[in-house]
Amino acid sequence: MNEEEVVDPEHPRYQSLMIRKKIAEAGVKGMLADSAMIAHGRGEAFDYLLGEQTIPSALDATREAAARLVKSNKPVLSLNGNAIALAGQEFLTIASQLGCPIEINIFYRTPQRMGALIGHLKMLNQKLDLDVEIMGGIPDARIPGLEGPRGACQQDGIFEADTVLVPLEDGDRCEALMAMGKTVLVIDLNPISRSSRGCTVGIVDEVTRVAKNLIQFIPQKPAATDWNNDRGLQSALDHIVETMSNRF
Numbered sequence: 001m002n003e004e005e006v007v008d009p010e011h012p013r014y015q016s017l018m019i020r021k022k023i024a025e026a027g028v029k030g031m032l033a034d035s036a037m038i039a040h041g042r043g044e045a046f047d048y049l050l051g052e053q054t055i056p057s058a059l060d061a062t063r064e065a066a067a068r069l070v071k072s073n074k075p076v077l078s079l080n081g082n083a084i085a086l087a088g089q090e091f092l093t094i095a096s097q098l099g100c101p102i103e104i105n106i107f108y109r110t111p112q113r114m115g116a117l118i119g120h121l122k123m124l125n126q127k128l129d130l131d132v133e134i135m136g137g138i139p140d141a142r143i144p145g146l147e148g149p150r151g152a153c154q155q156d157g158i159f160e161a162d163t164v165l166v167p168l169e170d171g172d173r174c175e176a177l178m179a180m181g182k183t184v185l186v187i188d189l190n191p192i193s194r195s196s197r198g199c200t201v202g203i204v205d206e207v208t209r210v211a212k213n214l215i216q217f218i219p220q221k222p223a224a225t226d227w228n229n230d231r232g233l234q235s236a237l238d239h240i241v242e243t244m245s246n247r248f
Contacts, residue, residue, distance in 0.1 A: 016044060016052060019208065022085055029116055039082060043168070046189035047206050049240045057235035058205035059213065065165065065185040065201050066217035067224040072163035072183065075100045076135075080107070083167040083187075083207055084117050089124050090211035091167075095132040097218045103157040104136030105173070109149035146176040167207045171195045191236040202229055204236035 054062075069075050077095050079102055084091070095102050104117050114137055121134050139152035141159040150173050153159050164177055167187040171194030177184045178198060186199040187210045196202035203210050 016047075019086060019206075020044075023082065025085075029120070039168070043189040043206070046191075046204075046240075049243055050189070050204070050236070051239075051243055052206070054205050054209050054213065055236065055239050057232045057239070058203055058210075061201055061203040061227075061232050062205065062210055062213045063217050063222050064225060064227050065203060066214050066220075067222040068163055068183050068185060068201060069094075069098055069100075069165065069214075070218060070221050071224055072098075072100075072161075074161050075163040075165070076157050076161035077102045077165045078105050078158055078167075079103070080105060080168055080170070081113065081117060084120060087167075087208045087211040088121055089128065090208065090215060092121065092124055092128060092130055092132050094211065094214050094218065096128075096130045097215070101133035101135050101157055103154060104134070105150055105153060105158065107148070107150055107170075109152070143173065143176045143180070145179060146173055151176075166195070166199070167210070171198065174198050191233045191240070196233055197229075200229065201227055202233055204233065 075098055077091055077100065079088075079091060084104070091102060102121065104114065104121075106113060106117070118134055118137050121132075125132055125134070135154045135157040139154055141153050141155040142151045143153055143158065150170065158164060158177075161182060163183040163185065165185045165187075166174060166177070174184055174186060174195040175198050178200070183201075184199040185201045185203070186195045187203045187205065187207050188196045189204060189206060190196060191202070191204045196204065
């Protein structure tokens with residue numbers, strides 16, 4: 001019996017449980033490191049505090065991110081294993097809308113994991129009848145000041161991009177990309193992480209919800225604003241405090 005048969009779709013946390021299942025299945029396929037579920041669980045805890053919903057400030061931040069991507073001369077979507085497992089199809093759609101590449105950048109980099117992630121995106125690319133360029137397999141440049149596997153990148157991808165979308169927390173890389181003068185758009189359920197606080201636009205929301213909202217916003221070509229990231233993060237924190245107060 002599979003998990004869809006065990007868990008009632010009317011269960012109040014059905015979507016959360018199905019998302020966990022995607023992570024588990026991706027792990028079995030060799031796409032993720034052993035710590036992937038731990039990282040996911042950390043974000044899920046914050047999502048629970050947000051009420052597992054897209055709050056108004058997150059929707060505003062997503063619209064702003066869409067505006068920055070649309071006006072960018074050379075955007076790149078930088079994805080890790082969890083983002084690909086959860087919303088690979090949606091990010092391929094976004095990349096197609098923008099006419100930009102996806103570059104895979106992971107911390108626990110092995111040839112096997114990279115092969116599995118690239119293969120998965122190529123399969124989805126074909127399924128969706130898209131022609132999105134998938135980068136990251138053969139890095140030929142490094143992000144200055146960032147040691148380890150995450151510093152490896154492609155010259156015509158992340159290295160030369162003016163705008164980089166970084167789903168899921170990666171504080172060191174966010175800081176390094178900002179130091180390069182790039183516009184950095186981060187999706188991170190933790191409003192007090194270094195990624196959220198140090199980026200250009202921080203979206204405090206679950207990655208699959210953000211991806212679906214971006215698909216809706218990008219064709220509208222919204223105008224960029226004088227975005228105040230601290231204000232957006234504070235709004236998310238205020239929502240968490242209010243949610244906790246109401247529950248207790």
